[in-house]
Amino acid sequence: MLELIDVRAGYGGSRVLHGVTMRVAPGEIVAVLGRNGAGRSTLARAIMGQLPREGEIRWQGQSLTSLAPHQIARLGIGYVPETRDVFGPLTVMQNLWLGQRAGKARTARPPSAADRALTLAQAFERFEELAPRRDAPAASLSGGEQQLLSLCRAMMAGPDLLIVDEPTEGLAPRVVARIGRILTDLRASGVAILLIEQKLSLALSCAQRIAVMGRGTLVFEGAPDALAGASAIRREWLEV
Ligand SMILES: Nc1ncnc2c1ncn2[C@@H]1O[C@H](COP(=O)(O)OP(=O)(O)OP(=O)(O)O)[C@@H](O)[C@H]1O
Numbered sequence: 001m002l003e004l005i006d007v008r009a010g011y012g013g014s015r016v017l018h019g020v021t022m023r024v025a026p027g028e029i030v031a032v033l034g035r036n037g038a039g040r041s042t043l044a045r046a047i048m049g050q051l052p053r054e055g056e057i058r059w060q061g062q063s064l065t066s067l068a069p070h071q072i073a074r075l076g077i078g079y080v081p082e083t084r085d086v087f088g089p090l091t092v093m094q095n096l097w098l099g100q101r102a103g104k105a106r107t108a109r110p111p112s113a114a115d116r117a118l119t120l121a122q123a124f125e126r127f128e129e130l131a132p133r134r135d136a137p138a139a140s141l142s143g144g145e146q147q148l149l150s151l152c153r154a155m156m157a158g159p160d161l162l163i164v165d166e167p168t169e170g171l172a173p174r175v176v177a178r179i180g181r182i183l184t185d186l187r188a189s190g191v192a193i194l195l196i197e198q199k200l201s202l203a204l205s206c207a208q209r210i211a212v213m214g215r216g217t218l219v220f221e222g223a224p225d226a227l228a229g230a231s232a233i234r235r236e237w238l239e240v
């Protein structure tokens with residue numbers, strides 16, 4: 001379980017998050033929607049320890065607030081940033097090896113936790129688009145393939161929590177649907193997923209709960225059905 005209590009964070013003197021409280025449970029996708037600049041990526045960076053932050057962030061009962069990014073990454077938390085985390089000059093396979101190494105560096109895995117770490121064979125089975133490209137430099141892949149590689153790399157370590165920042169931005173509808181299915185399968189295996197998104201349709205179809213962020217606070221939290229019915233919230237905080 002990921003728990004955020006009154007989390008505040010920002011850049012230098014300017015505060016962006018003004019007290020965010022939320023939870024993500026195992027086997028649940030929580031989507032965070034919001035307009036450009038609402039603070040969603042800042043929330044992801046605050047959880048991952050990349051920014052000074054106040055308030056409380058807990059993962060499986062342990063406080064993350066005073067840990068450094070490399071320590072947080074070893075606790076079974078996978079992060080796919082909005083920049084798509086692939087190393088262009090390295091091949092697809094080398095990128096996946098790096099993800100596997102991150103998994104081996106992992107420290108505190110509770111003995112009861114399912115071991116979801118992937119072998120290369122399993123990765124290419126699950127991400128069949130990547131198999132024929134295994135020896136190609138990541139930079140030569142299409143945008144959609146790079147996003148799949150970035151996701152797959154994060155999954156190599158078998159995270160129990162995955163934070164994914166706008167995985168579908170700029171991608172064709174077919175790839176968007178594919179990413180939705182991958183996240184849904186992952187959730188079904190018990191992973192907790194924090195999905196930062198722009199696309200209301202994807203959030204409605206794969207999340208169990210939706211949070212809407214506006215100017216650094218949550219202005220809505222509830223089930224997809226509740227947001228589908230809350231047209232005033234959608235007009236004020238989501239639609240352009
Ligand atoms: N590195 C940074 N330094 C200073 N300010 C930043 C930095 N990154 C983001 N900001 C500011 O923080 C605010 C929130 O940005 P954030 O990236 O969290 O938004 P977002 O919700 O992810 O939106 P989007 O991804 O659509 O741009 C914005 O006002 C942005 O200008």
Ligand SMILES: [Mg+2]
Binds near residue numbers: 041042082165
């Ligand atoms: Mg962002």
